[in-house]
Amino acid sequence: MPNRLGWLRIPLYGVLVFLYLPISVLIFMSFNKSDAPFTWTGFSTKWYSVLISSPNIMEGFKNTLIVAIVTTIISLVLGTLLAIGLARYQKSSSLEAVALTPAIFPDLALAIGLLALFTSLHLTLGLHSVIISHALFCMAFVTAIVRGRLAQIDSSLEEAAQDLGDTAVGTFFRITLPSIKPALIAGGLLAFTLSLDEFVIAFFTNGPSSPTLPIVIYSMVRFGVSPEINALATVVLLISALIVTIAQRNVKVQDQL
Known part of the structure; x- marks a missing residue:
């Protein structure tokens, strides 16, 4: 049996190399002195200085x-409230499917639908429309995670707290x-991670x-890959x-309590 499992290490290592080798090359070349993105001529941090001095990049980062x-x-707020409502409502399978639809819906279709909605409402596009769109998209993931955690909680704890005179609000917070x-x-x-690097919905x-x-x-990529892009991608990765x-670490501490 161990010998059979040993053969699985080869494709496993191949997948790890396929995933992490490009990232390693990107980080390494972000410290390249040359203007050529993939020609190493020496160590330098000048491209990180270029990022800080670029108004377009800093504006986009902000x-x-x-x-x-x-x-x-x-x-977090809406997703948690929705998850609690789904957990309290016993016949919520259809509602739960509707709530999780944005998580499984294609990004392009969701982006086009939201753009059509904003256009029909004559809503000016900007950061507020991106926030609304991202919140709708990310809320489904928060709902799924919190809903799964609520399913593991013993409901008798909440019932015991209310039997001892605690209010529904107090039971929720305690x-x-x-x-x-x-x-x-x-x-x-x-x-946060999904919103940080989401492109399709934000673009539309x-x-x-x-x-x-x-x-x-x-x-920037439309005009070719540069060391500046390597440095910018490294910052986002870090x-x-x-x-x-x-x-x-926070989750590990909570699990130990």
């Missing part, structure tokens, strides 16, 4: 952070909310005066890795 943060907050805290962290992380629902970072990167690390 817009992306605004959209991601606001989207995460809205998705019993339910601490129990679903790991799911909230995971859902918030996922919502954003205005020309407030581009997000993925749109800025797309406009931000995502940092958020994942912090969230994993």
Whole structure:
């Protein structure tokens, strides 16, 4: 049996190399001194200085952070409330399917539908329309994560708290909310990450005066790959890795309590 399982290591290592080798090359070449994106001539951090001094990139980075943060907050609040409602309503299978539809709907179809909706409502496109679109998209993922956590909670704990005289609101903040805290962290992380690098929906629902970072990167890539793009992608990758690390530690601490 171990010998048979040993053969599985070959495709496993192949998949890992396929996934992480391009990322490693991207990070390595972001410190390249040459203007050529894939010709190494020496170590330099000048491309990171170029990023900081570029008004278009910094504007896109600021817009992306605004959209991601606001989207995460809205998705957590509405997604949690929706998950609690689905958990309390016993005959909620059809409603749950409708609530999770944005998560399985093709991004392009969802983006076109939202654009048609905003156009019919004569809504000016901008960061607000991107936030609405991203919140609708990310809320479905938060709902699924929190809904799964609620299914694992013993309902007798909430019933016992209310039998002892606690109100429904008090039971939520003292019993339910601490129990679903790991799911909230995971859902918030996922919502922030999805909004951070989402391109298709933002491309269709954003205005020309407030581009997000993925749109800025797309406009740069159209003229060819440069070390500046490598540095920008490395920064985004490091931000995502940092958020994942912090969230994993918080979840691990909560599981140990």
